[in-house]
Amino acid sequence: MSPPELDPLDQRLITLLRHDGRRSISDLAIDLEVSRATVRTRMARLEKAGVILGYTVILRADAVEDPVRGIMLIEVEGHAADRVIKALSGMPAVQEIHTTNGRWDLITTLSATSLPDLDQVLRRIRLIPGITASETNLLLATPRTTRARL
The missing domain is CATH 3.30.70.920 (Lrp/AsnC effector binding domain/regulation of amino acid metabolism (RAM) domain)
Known part of the structure; x- marks a missing residue:
């Protein structure tokens, strides 16, 4: 099974998460100008498809x-x-x-x-x-x- 095609919203979401994987869904929704439900759904879909494998801590x-x-x-x-x-x-x-x-x-x-x-x-x-x-x-x-x- 190939990974899903990433649309511009997915790409922007991933960029924001790369910079801070601990950001709240509310903050992400504000920056992306979409609802919290949309962000939550997108993240779940990307996780299920294996595009997002996890969230991690980056040590100094x-x-x-x-x-x-x-x-x-x-x-x-x-x-x-x-x-x-x-x-x-x-x-x-x-x-x-x-x-x-x-x-x-x-x-x-x-x-x-x-x-x-x-x-x-x-x-x-x-x-x-x-x-x-x-x-x-x-x-x-x-x-x-x-x-x-x-």
Whole structure:
């Protein structure tokens, strides 16, 4: 079953909820210029269809990024991916881990408070057994993101 088509009202509702998932239905209705019943019905439909999977708390540590960020592309030998992912998951500087196809097996996003701190993180990652090669790129600016910001 494919997800329902989102009309402009659904899209505006989702945008408001992304910015503050705890907003009251009354406040949402006022901003959207519709009734509370309409908002309630739309939210229920989007939840039932699996468009909205849930509402969450965003911790300050998750929303406020460190000043130095990068993407590390990682090549893993043989069947070591699970072991490498487990090791990376225990490192606070590793924000995200993605499996992928092509030249690189994993892509991670990293954050650190300074370039020397990032250098230390990179050195620790390169020592993880099973990693055979890596390439790191610094992120200079983020013109667009859907992550919450404080």
